[in-house]
Amino acid sequence: MTKSPATKRLENLWNDSTSAGMTEPEKLLYRSNLLGSDKRITNYGGGNTSAKVMQADPLTGDMVEVLWVKGSGGDVGSIKMDGFATLYMEKLEALRGIYRGLEFEDEMVGFLPHCTFNLNSRAASIDTPLHAYVPQKHVDHMHPDAIIAIAAAKNSRELTKQIFGDEIGWLPWKRPGFELGLWLSKFCADNPDAKGVVLESHGLFTWDDDAKMCYETTLRIINRAMDWFEAETAGKTIFGGAVHESLSADARRAVAARLMPAIRGMVSGEQHMVGHFDDQPAVLEFVNAAEMPALAALGTSCPDHFLRTKIRPLVVDFAPATPDVDATLANLGPQVAAYREDYAAYYNRCKHDNSPGLRDPNAVVYLIPGVGMITFAKDKATARISGEFYVNAINVMRGASTVSEYCGLPEQEAFDIEYWLLEEAKLQRMPKPKSLAGRIAFITGGAGGIGSATAERYLREGACVMLADIDDSALAATRDNLTSRFGADVVRTVRMDVTVEDAVIAAAAQTAAEFGGLDILVSNAGIASSAPIEETSLALWNKNMDILSTGYFLVSREAFKVLKVQGIGGAIVFIASKNGLAASPNASAYCTAKAAEIHLARCLALEGAPNQIRVNVVNPDAVLRGSKIWSGDWLKERADAYGKDTADLEDHYRQRSLLKRSVLPEDIAEAAYFFASEASAKSTGNILNVDAGNVQSFTR
Structure with a gap:
């Protein structure tokens, strides 16, 4: 027996x-x-509130x-x-007089702009009549799980x-709109002492003539429902x-990390999707x-949940008692196709003559016994919020099915909401996606100047970013800086040493579990060393090779695995160095390792081309500026190599360039963006020098 x-x-x-x-507004x-x-009161974007306020007309002063x-x-x-x-x-109120009946309900939305006060540019929602025609001054319309569990029960009225x-x-199901507003108006007239109403399969309306009292009524009614459900x-x-037992937390995440790139590849046909994994107790x-x-x-x-x-989730065929991820992956394709x-x-069953065309037919929600729930959407925030809404739906089903019988929306009603012409018009007004919308980037050396600048460039274009670095404090600072400007949904961090194979494998899995997969790898982790050849120790030589050659190999190998599972192409960008093409004095280990990087990239371009991996x-x-490799001995070593003071080194580099200009992290980030974007969709195996001009590093 499971106790609530x-x-x-x-x-x-x-x-x-x-x-x-405070004023009433x-x-x-x-x-x-x-x-x-x-979120127990209403989820993100769900429900609405209103107040009727006396104000001076800007024209008449009345x-x-x-x-x-x-x-x-x-x-x-x-x-x-x-x-x-x-x-x-x-x-x-005058709209009541021109309403032509249920068949013409949608046309009433077009009249709402004619009612605008003070040239307010904020568009009124279809729920406006529901608030307008309740006579009380303050109205709350919320979607609490406890109330919707009542509203979705077979005997919800009772x-x-x-x-x-x-x-x-209580009012029976009616799609939100003008007609439901009239129903509420009649209910209030017939029941002047009522404090609210439960809308079948929808939610809760509460009202009062005082703002605070309205708020307190909403809380009191929801708490009463919660108390009742706990007792019942x-x-x-x-x-x-339960017929399944959950895997351990680590095992659940490992399964999700393997399934998510495969699902992502299958559902990213029209646009790249981003995933979210949830294994909370309710799920x-x-x-x-x-x-x-x-x-x-x-x-x-509830329409907002739907x-x-x-229409419904996809239940993944997985047996946690005898977990076989390979078998599950083999069967995923047929399940998604079905x-x-x-x-x-x-x-086709439900469409009308004027229905919008078929939209993306893939599932949003994927339920995996013993593991949890995966959601996919056009961006991370939407994927997360979709998961939150399905958790609300789970809570509703939990309550309704325990005390009664749970009832979902009738199929035709569900379709009429999903393909509502007013919803279609709202979708058509959405801004065009940014150039990297839905893309997932993994950046090594992510807390350094070039890494963080590249992350910022990608984030500005709508990408999600996983930053990997060995410097915990710099990683935390970079994360805080980027999340403060772009939001917590799109930035993740992982401490990773590119020379440790297990750490690289784990970081790739973490990226898959956090975002669903990978599209862009920016291999940028680096060190710099300077010493004459006779003073170059084997340890120093190996350190350069381990980080700048082997590290790039390990990260690329794991990226290739994910990219091939997804099957939707991808972009790998190596941040190498002018020194990989042009020799520099007293830097044989560094220059040789950078040259190896460049040749590795050529090899990977050959291997990746059949899979559209550039x-x-x-x-x-x-x-x-901003580069961590200049904060140690490298700055003094390079200054000594050129017979300069450290303070004069930047000017030395600027003056030796053909263009006489300094190269900044943002310049490298722009090049990394070009190679990640569709602007370079037909480019692979290329080298782009961002060095203000150096004749020795000309590639031709």
């Missing part, structure tokens, strides 16, 4: 001293951010009632003041009555009981359960 764990109740976070002196923002701060409501595509947890749409309530009495009403599910078998309880396959096939209920996770066929059949070389020279 005790759950901490939602805490009232409203602070009267903080809210004192500011209280709306405060309330929204508080509600959105807890006081008019204005609806402030979360704008289209916003998130209540992170919304700012400019995230709210503002509309004249008088004009919204459960709502049992739990909430007359305080909270105590001691009961969940999901029919493991579900994927190991007897009823998981049947419940997963029913799909999700839009993020698709899912696509099933999705296409669903589309291998190219960037040759920097004298990149002093």
Whole structure:
């Protein structure tokens, strides 16, 4: 018997001293951010909030009632003041008079801009009428797991009555829009004492004429549902009981690291996808359960869950009691193909004459018994959020199936939401993807000047980046710098010595488990040494070869393995050196190792070409700023080799170049971006010198 764990109740976070002196719109923002701060109340982008506020009309100066409501595509947890749409309530009320009925419901969205107050450019969402036609001043629409578990139960109406009495009403399923707004209006007129309503298969509406009271009502109703579920599910078998046991945490991650690149290759047809792995307890309880396959096939209920996770997940054929990853990989292709066929059949069964064309038929969610859940999407944040939404769906199924019978959205209703013309219009308004959107880069020497500059360049173009380095403190500082500007989703770090085979293998697996695979390798780890040949020790010679030759081999070998499993091509960029082409005094070990790098790249270009794996070389020279190799003895050694003071070395390098210019980390990063991007799609085996001009290193 699985016992439902005790759950901490939602805490009232409203602070009267903080809210004192706030305007009503500011209280709306405060309330929204508080509600959105807890995923048990609503997930990212889910739900909306509103307030009806008296404000001076900018034209007449008269006081008019204005609806402030979360704008289209916003998130209540992170919304700012400019995230709210503002509309004249008088004009919204006038829309009732031109509504032509359910068949013409979608056309009402086109009238919302005519109701805009004060030229606000924030687009109003399709949920606007739901808030406008509730007479109370403040309205919260949330998607709490505990409430949706009631809403998705077969007898949801009876459960709502049992739990909430007359305080909270119930309305049957209706797609969000103008008609549902009218339903809410009628409910409020017929039930003036009600504090809210449960929408079947959807979520919760609560309201009040005071902002704080509205917030507290929302929390109180959700907490009551949580209390009820804890009492009702105590001691009961969940999901029919476990039929699988979870692998160890390390084993789960190892399986995910092998499966994710294979799946990624299969689903990255139209665009490169990024993966996310989740093996939290709620996920493991579900994927190991007897009823998981049947419940997963029913799909999700709440529209927000469905839009993020698709009609249903793909359950991967894997037996954790006798784990055979090779056999699972061999069967993945047929499973993915079968899912696509099933999705296409669903589309053909449900499509209308004016439906948008078939979209990507691949699954978003992949459930693996004993291992966890993998999600794939166009970027890391979306993949993570899709996983969060499916965890919400699991929680809903857990509650509904334990106290009643879980019901997913009817197939036609699900299709009508997924291929809703209004949703299609929203998709068409999305900005064009950046040039490296969906790409995953692995950068060795990632905490150095060239490595961090290259990471920044890739991140600006939409890539995800794994930074590898042996310097823990520099790695942490680089990570903090990049995540503060690009977000935590897209940056990961791993401590790795490129000369240690096991560490390189583990880092490649970690990249696969974090992001789903690999597209770009920038091999940049390096050292520099200077000594006359007779003073070059065997240890110094071997150290150069180990890092600059063997290290590049090891990292490339693991990259090739992942790239070939994916089967979608890739780019490898070696950051070599001018010294690999042009000899320098007192640097035989370094120059020879760099020459080996360049020739290794040529060999890999030959091997990779049949698999569309491009291998190219960037040759920097004298990149002093931000480079860690200049922080040790190398700076003095090179200055001594040229008879210069260390302070004069940068100018020496600049003056000896043909262009008389300094070479900066950002210059090397630009070259590394060129070789990673589609701009160089027909280039492999090439060498690009970024040295401000050095005749000795001319390649022809």
